[in-house]
Amino acid sequence: MNGQASVLFDAPGPRARLRNNILTLLAAVVIAALLYVVYARFAEKGQFDGQIWKPFADPFTWTEYIIPGLLGTLKAAGLGAVFALIFGAVFGLARLSDHRWIRVPAGAIVETFRAIPLLLLIFFLFYLAPSVLGGGDYTLIALVAGLTLYNGSVLAEVVRAGVRAVPRGQSEAAYAIGLRKNQVMRLVLLPQAVTAMMPAIVSQLVVLLKDTALGYIIAYVDLLNYGFKIIPAVNFGSLIPAAIVIGVIYVGLNMALSALATWLERRSRRSRKTSAKPIVPPGAVAVGDTTAAVD
Amino acid sequence: MNDLIKYAPDLLAGFLKNVQLSLVCAVFSMILGTVLVSMRVSPTPVLRAAGTGYVNIVRNTPLTLVLAFSALGLSDTLGVSFSDEPSTNSFWLVVLGLSLYTATFVCEALRAGINTVPMGQAEAARAIGLTFFQSLRMIILPQAFRAVIAPLGSVMIAMIKNTTVAIAAGYLAESAFVMKDTFDDTGVSIPIFVGIVVAFMLFTLPIGFFTGWLANRLAVAR
Numbered sequence: 001m002n003g004q005a006s007v008l009f010d011a012p013g014p015r016a017r018l019r020n021n022i023l024t025l026l027a028a029v030v031i032a033a034l035l036y037v038v039y040a041r042f043a044e045k046g047q048f049d050g051q052i053w054k055p056f057a058d059p060f061t062w063t064e065y066i067i068p069g070l071l072g073t074l075k076a077a078g079l080g081a082v083f084a085l086i087f088g089a090v091f092g093l094a095r096l097s098d099h100r101w102i103r104v105p106a107g108a109i110v111e112t113f114r115a116i117p118l119l120l121l122i123f124f125l126f127y128l129a130p131s132v133l134g135g136g137d138y139t140l141i142a143l144v145a146g147l148t149l150y151n152g153s154v155l156a157e158v159v160r161a162g163v164r165a166v167p168r169g170q171s172e173a174a175y176a177i178g179l180r181k182n183q184v185m186r187l188v189l190l191p192q193a194v195t196a197m198m199p200a201i202v203s204q205l206v207v208l209l210k211d212t213a214l215g216y217i218i219a220y221v222d223l224l225n226y227g228f229k230i231i232p233a234v235n236f237g238s239l240i241p242a243a244i245v246i247g248v249i250y251v252g253l254n255m256a257l258s259a260l261a262t263w264l265e266r267r268s269r270r271s272r273k274t275s276a277k278p279i280v281p282p283g284a285v286a287v288g289d290t291t292a293a294v295d
Numbered sequence: 296m297n298d299l300i301k302y303a304p305d306l307l308a309g310f311l312k313n314v315q316l317s318l319v320c321a322v323f324s325m326i327l328g329t330v331l332v333s334m335r336v337s338p339t340p341v342l343r344a345a346g347t348g349y350v351n352i353v354r355n356t357p358l359t360l361v362l363a364f365s366a367l368g369l370s371d372t373l374g375v376s377f378s379d380e381p382s383t384n385s386f387w388l389v390v391l392g393l394s395l396y397t398a399t400f401v402c403e404a405l406r407a408g409i410n411t412v413p414m415g416q417a418e419a420a421r422a423i424g425l426t427f428f429q430s431l432r433m434i435i436l437p438q439a440f441r442a443v444i445a446p447l448g449s450v451m452i453a454m455i456k457n458t459t460v461a462i463a464a465g466y467l468a469e470s471a472f473v474m475k476d477t478f479d480d481t482g483v484s485i486p487i488f489v490g491i492v493v494a495f496m497l498f499t500l501p502i503g504f505f506t507g508w509l510a511n512r513l514a515v516a517r
Contacts, residue, residue: 028341
């Protein structure tokens with residue numbers, strides 16, 4: 001049981017225990033009934049036939065479709081993550097600049113790209129690329145560029161908040177011992193800020209990984225494309241099994257990353273290497289010791 | 296610029312579909328999110344587990360998969376249908392998928408809100424003899440909502456931006472599709488893109504400011 005549940009109710013006495021047991025039973029029955037309705041619907045449409053599940057027992061499906069799809073997804077996510085981190089670091093620090101002519105344009109760029117719906121941005125880049133760069137396959141470039149601009153802007157806010165979360169005394173002390181502006185940032189503020197922003201960065205990377213699925217719409221060959229277009233096209237009727245299999249892969253990947261974020265959050269809360277508290281990404285909510293980036 | 300003026304009526308019609316989707320999804324996702332958070336804090340372990348399981352699974356699934364599954368899986372394969380009219384049917388499939396998805400974020404925001412309510416409030420509620428549902432409804436949730444107005448605003452803004460993914464559910468009427476369709480006609484047009492983006496900003500920025508203002512105004516004084 002999580003700590004906050006106990007805020008709402010006492011340790012149950014005999015009557016409350018009885019009531020809880022009845023409610024538990026009732027809830028179990030309702031949930032079982034719901035699951036049964038789903039099951040019956042699936043069975044009625046023949047979704048449990050061995051025939052349509054068979055491709056997933058065949059190594060060929062995995063080596064030819066699912067693993068290449070997964071690699072496509074990871075490639076887009078990996079490139080997007082690296083570029084978004086660079087973009088975020090550059091623009092986050094630019095927003096903290098003492099020079100107005102750096103700070104203001106950086107702020108405008110970050111706020112704009114955060115406000116644009118990501119799919120529109122990807123479509124735009126997808127149609128823009130051929131007219132600027134000539135013919136070719138721009139699905140990966142459009143997807144990675146879109147992911148970079150959007151998530152990089154969110155990460156820029158994370159970087160800015162992280163540096164600001166370091167107590168003022170740290171930079172004052174650093175200036176007092178005669179460090180220069182860039183030394184203060186490089187030697188004192190950033191090392192502490194990185195620990196504080198790590199959980200927020202990782203939960204934003206979960207968003208980035210999820211958003212690679214938008215590549216499906218511009219026909220980038222990722223996991224979703226293989227699972228939802230190619231596998232059902234090759235194995236007639238296997239759409240729902242394919243959806244379930246790739247759904248499990250996506251959820252597993254994202255949960256593993258989220259678990260990493262939670263672990264980092266706990267570690268950075270205990271850490272004595274930083275005087276800054278872990279920060280919450282812009283617009284996100286912190287529940288207990290996990291942060292969920294909003295997407 | 297001429298392209299923008301020429302296609303303005305189509306683009307506006309598309310954008311209004313995004314607005315419609317947003318309004319309907321806002322209502323459903325708020326209701327479902329509140330139900331989910333009630334489940335997650337209830338004294339009944341089965342409900343808690345069901346709520347937690349639902350939130351963790353749906354929140355970690357890409358929205359594109361949720362919406363594509365609503366159209367190809369639920370509708371085409373399993374025969375779930377809201378209407379005989381294909382465009383109405385896909386409209387409601389988008390509403391279904393997007394509300395189910397957004398509700399998990401509403402639930403997480405509210406759960407953070409419940410965490411901000413001091414222990415003493417719930418203890419006092421129990422002391423005057425309120426049951427779990429009474430204290431949740433009359434004491435805890437009102438304070439929780441007021442504590443998370445700004446995060447809920449961010450969730451709603453993200454949801455509005457996500458209405459563009461409706462194209463994955465085969466709903467071919469909103470901005471993203473209209474923009475793509477226009478680009479197929481005219482080639483890429485920067486004014487059209489900027490026009491749609493500005494329309495979205497005019498919709499989302501006031502929500503950000505309004506929820507920020509409301510959050511300050513309704514903040515629980517402690």
